[in-house]
Amino acid sequence: MEWIGFDADDTLWENETFFRSTQAGFARLLEGHAPPERIAAHLFDTECRNLARYGYGIKGFMLSMVQTALELTENRLPGEAVAEILAMGQEMLAHPVHLLEGAAGAVEALSDRRRILITKGDVLDQERKIALSGLAERFDAIEIVQHKTPDAYAAVFARHGITPDRFLMAGNSMNSDVLPVLQAGGNAVLIPHDLTWLHEQGDDPDHPRFHRLERIADLPALVAKLTP
Amino acid sequence: MEWIGFDADDTLWENETFFRSTQAGFARLLEGHAPPERIAAHLFDTECRNLARYGYGIKGFMLSMVQTALELTENRLPGEAVAEILAMGQEMLAHPVHLLEGAAGAVEALSDRRRILITKGDVLDQERKIALSGLAERFDAIEIVQHKTPDAYAAVFARHGITPDRFLMAGNSMNSDVLPVLQAGGNAVLIPHDLTWLHEQGDDPDHPRFHRLERIADLPALVAKLTP
Structure with a gap:
């Protein structure tokens, strides 16, 4: 060769491990609205639907998390939760390698x-x-x-x-x-x-x-x- | 040469014209919370602060719009408004050239x-x-x-x-x-x-x-x- x-x-x-820990935080944020498996499945589905639009990467993942949270709560998502999702994504972007x-x-x-x-x-x-x-x-x-x-x-x-x-x-x-x-x-x-x-x-x-x-x-x- | x-x-x-018309829709979405000039100034400031983090492009612009709307409403932003911002960005991404x-x-x-x-x-x-x-x-x-x-x-x-x-x-x-x-x-x-x-x-x-x-x-x- x-x-x-x-x-x-x-x-x-490491990469996926940061996505997974963010996903765990995301599931905690939405507890009370849906069981963790349904949250994970819906997020995965949203990511797949958005892949052609957003491509791979953290910004698209952040947008898919916000969309998933809105859909799972039928738009009854408090502003604090949206701010929390943005903060989780910004933390991923700043994460050491x-x-x-x-x-x-x-x-x-x-x-x-x-x-x-x-x-x-x-x-x-x-x-x-x-x-x-x-x-x-x-x-x-x-x-x-x-x-x-x-x-x-x-x-x-x-x-x-x-x-x-x-x-x-x-x-x-x-x-x-x-x-x-x-x-x-x-x-x-x-x-x-x-x-x-x-x-x-x-x-x-x-x-x-x-x-x-x-x-x-x-x-x-x-x-x-x-x-x- | x-x-x-x-x-x-x-x-x-054309590019900026789509950003501008989206910004106009964004200002309408937040009317009642701040005058249009303050909304535009805050969005510009957020975009500049996020440039090193998000780079140029529509996904970063979408995230900056959501952040600006949260900050201007002190997180009292209805879920419908967040969904509307995502829809405006997705429309920009799908826009013809x-x-x-x-x-x-x-x-x-x-x-x-x-x-x-x-x-x-x-x-x-x-x-x-x-x-x-x-x-x-x-x-x-x-x-x-x-x-x-x-x-x-x-x-x-x-x-x-x-x-x-x-x-x-x-x-x-x-x-x-x-x-x-x-x-x-x-x-x-x-x-x-x-x-x-x-x-x-x-x-x-x-x-x-x-x-x-x-x-x-x-x-x-x-x-x-x-x-x-």
Whole structure:
């Protein structure tokens, strides 16, 4: 493998855990209006309905929380609760970046390959996290895309002169980091995170260019095995 | 001039007019709580305070409207009003793109130069407008940046091998399209829009590489005059 692609959220650093703790606070805010499972299901549904409109990222998540709260209370939501939702989102936006165990070491150990960070979502928020991660300088290229589709990967390959079969993408999401890369002719390794958003889950594909690891710390060994 | 840079919002297509009509609806929503000027001033202040956090774009504007309404009513904002603000923002996100008079013709007339679209803001929303504009295919390159700083322009120049003194940026904003380009060594032409956001205004610089036009339709003639 000449090129190693790294997903960022929940592959290099924590992300979903902040969404989950915010969701827990959101459910507490609405207790009395609906049971926690119904709140979570309605929020997930609102996020999915809004994905084409808002894209991925915290600002869209904030707007979906406000909308969900209004819908669940039939607009009988006190202003304080709306203000609380805004404050929760602003806290997420200001949150420090926590690198996952082994992430920095794996990126460092692969310095003899070309390393490219490929992440999706809100550009401003992703740039903030990349800067705070301290890893920005390690990458030969950084790509922030709106959706990780096969076409989006093909465009990244074209932009950097990447030969797909010499590219390995490492990430925690089957739907974003694995399947579209395989479709675009690349190799992919799934490194699941304890918390992976429902929208990102999927079954293991039966594919010769698919791999799976438990820990990102094992990525350098996999790369060495694939290209001795 | 070998390269012509085009700003998008309020240079090629209407943008501020939609913000203004939404702001008028927002002021109507809050009438009884504050006079219109105070509502507008408070919204502008909230937007400025949130710029580093939310960046440019409609989602951040929606969140700033909700926050402003809460602050002006001391959280006594009915849920219906919050729902109305979300609906106004979603309408902006779905709004068709109206090209400004002469914009398509000017872009077309400069087909013997290299044309690059340089816009700032929310990537998803900018991509939507670029696609709807019907102009995407006319450009040799499209750059969506977070802030139009001298460094951001220098990075665009480096990425595309642009010699600054052979680059002319055309746009409606002194602070985003003119001053940072001059600082980065390029040429700039201000084409004011009737409605230019307060945050973007500024005095004409006394600078040999600065130009001013009343209408984008005159841009091809200016380019011909500068590089006969």
